[in-house]
Amino acid sequence: MTSERRLSEHLARWLGAWPPASGLDIVGEPGRTRPGWDGRLHPVLGVAGPEGGVLSVPPEHAGPVSRRYAADGDLAVVGPQVPAMVGYPQRGWFTAVYRWTLRPASLPEAGEWVPADDPHVPAWLRPFGGDVLVARDPETGAHLAGVGIKRHDAYGHELAVVTAPQAQGRGLARGLVAQAARRVLDEGAVPTYMHAPDNLASAAVAVAAGFPDGGWTSFGLTEETP
Template structure:
């Protein structure tokens, strides 16, 4: 049985969950409002392999439903223009979550995202981020938490090239996932389908690929 927190997250994030078999285009006002980083996500979908919910702004539902019926094979490449953001891109890859992160040792320290010498992507977060620094205080790797709602929080991880291969990312993801669970939410993890390095991190941190898929329209 699917964890109730995950069901509540998907219902809140997308506007409907669960769904019968097939693709269901649903309206959500959240697609017309800024997301965790202050930017829009005008289309978001989660697909279990049997059923899928594609969430768009209410004024786009009819057009997207018509597109899905008329040209189902062209739905993804046509989505940015269909939701009014033709210059934006489509992200498509596994949707992962964990209720039992890997028992890896903690490695990072929770600090403010405004701390000195952090990479620009870390500064998008408005709450503490989990960071590893070297002996000289230089940033090596970090995790931020995208707090989509009270039930589901997505983890984002980044490692500088010189520190890759040390297992820092997997340890950070597992550590951050434990914090999310302690706070009563479910940690999720998304990555592009062809990002094998990120897939290995997810697997090692206790986020298995269950065959679920997430896709949507994102700002470049």
């Protein structure tokens, strides 16, 4: 299976349909009512590329959301109304830049893979499970940066990176993201990366690591408060 096909398989499994048949297909997907990679519900998810997008909602809400979108035709207007429409009025609506790559940057390896339950792994990395990628200070062993992998399905793995304040500006994040992306590809999946449109630092990391901005976006409900 080609890498491009793997991306399509991922989006079809994650959202319930892909490729889109129109500017925005609204689909009812049972997966929206089941826990995701982190054990929490993600009741609304969407991705759009240059040729259209898919908005995935619980099956019982597909009809009402479709009718509301048909009446307005503007996701920027309808999106913020969706949380209340699907029974989550306390949550907000997000839009993010969605990136993926088949050719990560050839940067030197910046970290080492360790089990997420290693006692030295920072708390924020533990929920990812499996192996996580960490960079430590060679003298003190202090954690400097890390990458966790959201294993949505067998074909699409989303990367998340955080750098400690004292280690920012060293290029660690871009090196770690590129290193993690190469491993994801080697394992037969496609690495993806999301960030807020106004997060210029995260955008710079993505570009340097080999994740171009291809005009793709993602959208859905904001995270549930623990």
